[in-house]
Amino acid sequence: MHSFNEDGELLPEEIDTINRLTKIPIHSLNLDAILIATNIYRIAQGLRNKMEREVLSQYGLSWTAFSMLYDLWIWESIETKKLAQSAGVSKATISNITKTLEQKELCFRKSDIRDKRMTYVVLTDKGKQVMEELYPQFHKGEIEIVSGLSVEEQKSMETLLRRLIRENDF
Structure with missing residues (x-):
């Protein structure tokens, strides 16, 4: 039910999230949905910060x-x-x-x-x-x-992310 790293372990941030949220009385808590959305957000923020720091700052953008x-x-x-x-x-x-x-x-x-x-x-x-x-x-x-990521993993992720974009009209 949980997302694991390649060694089969949850990421530390995911463990903290699960520990906090499982204490909340929510009847239909979907931890996979939470972890996917949280990780997409972390990747987006990380990409943004990396690019602003390493590339865009040189152009004042x-x-x-x-x-x-x-x-x-x-x-x-x-x-x-x-x-x-x-x-x-x-x-x-x-x-x-x-x-x-x-x-x-x-x-x-x-x-x-x-x-x-x-x-x-x-x-x-x-x-x-x-x-x-x-x-x-x-x-x-x-x-x-x-x-x-392998080329196959990149293609798979690309397909899944594109599907989420289409299904949610982002």
């Missing part, structure tokens, strides 16, 4: 600013509402980060000609250049994160 630049690099121009959804933040946060990125001359805003209520964020040539320099370093970190 936060995780969210990088996420925005990445989306702009892929799509070149994107409406602020869609950008906020993609980054998982509010339009106000997108607005604040866009101001910072505009000061660095990495992007600019433009209004839709037909509908002035819609604003797009557009990647500049300098923004494209930064992403072309930055992304290989970022990708190296991605590879390091999963290097302890």
Whole structure:
């Protein structure tokens, strides 16, 4: 019923979680669901911290600013509402980060000609250049994160995570 490491043991954090939660009178406690969600969160936070510390800090970028630049690099121009959804933040946060990125001359805003209520964020040539320099370093970190898994394990995890994303509309 519990998640174990490769030696068949729970991780210390999982033991602490189980010890705390099994004392709570919850009738249908699903420890596997708790451990999966907790470990996904820990991996996401660890990835974010590693990349901010080892790669993004060199460019003066936060995780969210990088996420925005990445989306702009892929799509070149994107409406602020869609950008906020993609980054998982509010339009106000997108607005604040866009101001910072505009000061660095990495992007600019433009209004839709037909509908002035819609604003797009557009990647500049300098923004494209930064992403072309930055992304290989970022990708190296991605590879390091999963290097302890076999190719088969990586494919399996990729499939399962994609399924969770689809089923939960993330």
